[in-house]
Amino acid sequence: MNIIDEQLNSGVFKINLSGRMDIAGVAQIEAKFEGMTAAPRMAIVVDMSEVPYMSSIGIRALLMNAKAVRRRGGKFALLSPQPDVKMVLETSGIDQLISVCSNLDEAVSKVIS
Amino acid sequence: MSQWLNAAFRHLKLPEILLFKFDLCANEAVTNIISYAFPENGIHEISLRMSFINLVASLEIEDDGIPFNPLDAPQHIQPASLEEAKIGGLGIDLIRHLMDECTYARHNGRNVLKMIVNVPKIEHSPVASPYNQH
Numbered sequence A: 001m002n003i004i005d006e007q008l009n010s011g012v013f014k015i016n017l018s019g020r021m022d023i024a025g026v027a028q029i030e031a032k033f034e035g036m037t038a039a040p041r042m043a044i045v046v047d048m049s050e051v052p053y054m055s056s057i058g059i060r061a062l063l064m065n066a067k068a069v070r071r072r073g074g075k076f077a078l079l080s081p082q083p084d085v086k087m088v089l090e091t092s093g094i095d096q097l098i099s100v101c102s103n104l105d106e107a108v109s110k111v112i113s
Numbered sequence B: 001m002s003q004w005l006n007a008a009f010r011h012l013k014l015p016e017i018l019l020f021k022f023d024l025c026a027n028e029a030v031t032n033i034i035s036y037a038f039p040e041n042g043i044h045e046i047s048l049r050m051s052f053i054n055l056v057a058s059l060e061i062e063d064d065g066i067p068f069n070p071l072d073a074p075q076h077i078q079p080a081s082l083e084e085a086k087i088g089g090l091g092i093d094l095i096r097h098l099m100d101e102c103t104y105a106r107h108n109g110r111n112v113l114k115m116i117v118n119v120p121k122i123e124h125s126p127v128a129s130p131y132n133q134h
Helices: A023-036 A056-071 A083-091 A104-112 B002-012 B016-036 B091-098
Strands: A002-007 A013-018 A043-050 A075-079 A099-101 B046-053 B056-063 B101-107 B110-118 B131-133
Touching: A002 A023, A013 A023, A023 A056, A043 A056, A043 A104, A056 A075, A056 A083, A056 B016, A075 A104, A083 B016, A083 B091, A099 A104, B002 B016, B002 B046, B002 B131, B016 B046, B016 B056, B016 B091, B016 B110
Parallel strands: A013 A043, A043 A075, A075 A099
Antiparallel strands: A002 A013, B046 B056, B046 B131, B056 B110, B101 B110
C-alpha cells in the first residue's frame, strides 16, 4: 500500500491511501498512518478512493486511528470508498461510527464543523 | 491466495461479482486459522477447495491444527459509539454476514470450514471440476 499526506487550505489534513488494505498492505502503512493522525491534527479526511479491497485488518487500522483522533477531540471522516469497500464498512457497522462521505466538500464540512 | 481464488473463479466460470466476497472471507478465515489453530507453530497445512455446483458456490478450507470452530465466536454487538468500539473480532462477523451459510466439522483430525453462497442467476453453465490448492 501507499500513503500520502496532503494539507488542504481549509485546514483539513487529508490522507490518501492506495492499494489493497489486507494484512500485507496495512503492515506497509500502519506506522505512517498512525503518525499522520497524531496531534496536533484535529480534522482528518482519509481518501479511500484508491483502495480496491479491505479486510478486517484494514477496518482495525481505520478504527484505531479514528478512536485516537476522537479521544483528543478531533474529527475523522472517510472519503469515497469503492463499492466493495463501502459494503465492508456497512456490513461491519463502521459506517455508523465513522462518517463516510462521497465527496470532498461533504467530508471537509464533517471534520471542521 | 487471492491470485489462486481469481484463477479458480475463471476456471469454474463463477460470477465475478462474488469474487470480492470470497476473497475477503477466505482471508478472514485463514487469518483466524493461523492465529488460533496452530498454537505450537511449526509447519502446518491449510488447503482450499472452491467449487460451483448446482448454483451453489462453496469454499472449503481445511487445516491440520487443533480443533477450532470459528463459528463458536460470539455474535458481534454493534457499539453505540466510536469510543465504545472494540478493536478486533470483526473477521468472523464479516464471514457470517457475507456468506449465505457456513458449516464447521472436525474430520480425521482436521478442521473443515465450509462457506457457501447461493448464486441466484448465472450467465454461463459451469462444467468444470472443483479447483484445489494445498
